[in-house]
Amino acid sequence: MLIIGEKLSIIAKRVREAMIKKDKGPIQEIAIRQWKEGSGMIDANIGPAEDGGEELMQWMVTTIQEVVPLPVCLDTTNYQAIEAGLRVHNNEWGRPLINSTSNDPERFPILELAAKYNSQVIGLTVGKGGLPADAGERAAIAAEIMARAMEYGVPLEDIYLDPLVLQIATSQDHALKVIEAIKMFQEMNDPAMKTVVGLSNISNGCPKHIRPILNKYYFIMLMNAGLTAAIADAHEMAEAMQEKKLIDDVLAGKTLADAAKMTEITKTLDVIMGKTLYAHSYLEM
């Protein structure tokens, strides 16, 4: 499992301020922490970056790779910023990953960049016309992205299909559909297609104390379904790995010695699997 350390995002206030001031300190501190805790790649999310995106992405890539011997996931909708990042990326630490192309025609040219710079690329299975309804629609979009990648000369081994994780607080039924999509994606090629998720979106909008719980247990379920990579907090995922056996035991119908843990896992799995309706206080019921 490849963990793509997620904490370097423009959405986080501290990171945004560091990006504006070009203050390397906080960026490198977070990158180092994500690396030490098990990330195999670092996500650099600079947002739409309409002004100064090229310079910002280059600064991010070099700032990260100055202190961490890892490749970078270039996370922006700005085509020029991605290209600028690819130009300075140090491939000695591994090949970069572009986040992302999709079935939206505006995102097709991203594949040109992947081919030109020999980069890997995430294929987000959404089109222009709204969110996919189920796993089948996600797979249909994946097939179109794969066909297009071949046209542009991007090998299928370099594509990570992303089924788009949605918030459990508002789109509970999609939690299982995403797991199903991860299984379907792998069937679409031999060797199996690689897959990736933006994990923490599952708990976006949920109370702070339950976010890590949902993130961890959902991660284990996706892992069991064959997930290749996750954009996630490496620290949380290390914890998830420690709890994997407990979760697998509950999934196998065993009773845990720790009753409180058993309840927490059972209730959370029931919410993920749609057996009980989600509410912010689901753990208290």
Next chain:
Amino acid sequence: MAFVAPKETYSGKVFEVTIGADKTAVFGGENVLPFYSFEGNVPHKPVIAYEIQDVPPEDWPETVKNVYEGVSGDPVTWAKYCQDKLNAQAIALRLVGTHPDRENRSSEDAAKTVKDVLSAINVPLIILGSNHIEKDSSVLVAVSEAAKGKNCIIGKAQEGNYKTIAAAAMANNHKLIAMSELDINLSKQLNILITQMGFDKERLITDPMCSALGYGLEYTYSVMERIRLAALAQNDATMQPPMLADVGMYVWKIKETQASEADLPMWGSLKERGIAWETVTAGSLLISGAEFLIMRHPEAIAAVEKFIEELM
């Protein structure tokens, strides 16, 4: 081999709620989808309450205002008219005059109106605030006390004011409407928060927020349907209180119930149009799972009662 119709059975059941002190009304109690009496037990018909107000209905359209001409100037007369002349099973008194942007009537005035109405009728009373978060939290406390012992429904408790309103309803032994804004997860969450205060879940009524035909009815429909399925198929106790469809106030403010025949001749009779709109909105929400309705026009109510008779 004879055909045997497949039957769905559910592990959950909707709570049965009894309201009123003298004459009572009962709704809920079913363990199947709405009107599916061929699959299980549907012990009670949905109940319809006639809506009245603490102040004259100046803002109601003519079609529905005219029906109450001569009685709607005074809530006691209006309530008695609904009970004695229209055979109302229940009456819903909306204290819209307490809203700060309206007459801004005080909690004391509201409490007096409630007492006067209660002493004039013997059918169950539903007491509704003006849907102003802060004002409702004082008005509904005062009227809960004024109606002590009458087993009323108090409403509506929302995320921003449920604590004081639920505490008052609990202290005075009333039922309580919990309203959230068209979101099944928030509806469940509010029911959880209210029961965590010690309020008995079997005394709750869920209002997932109503909407009129053409104005988002399908959202209300779908949330209600999913709430009912969670109650029955998942046996989710937090979703087992009966549901309210507060139809009248949403229907009688839209263009279709107000635009004149002179302006829009192709829309047909204004009177028929309004009544039909309230009937169809109410009927749809009964099918999606509402057990309790608040409505305004007697002819729409009669049509919906006939619809219920035919489906039961």
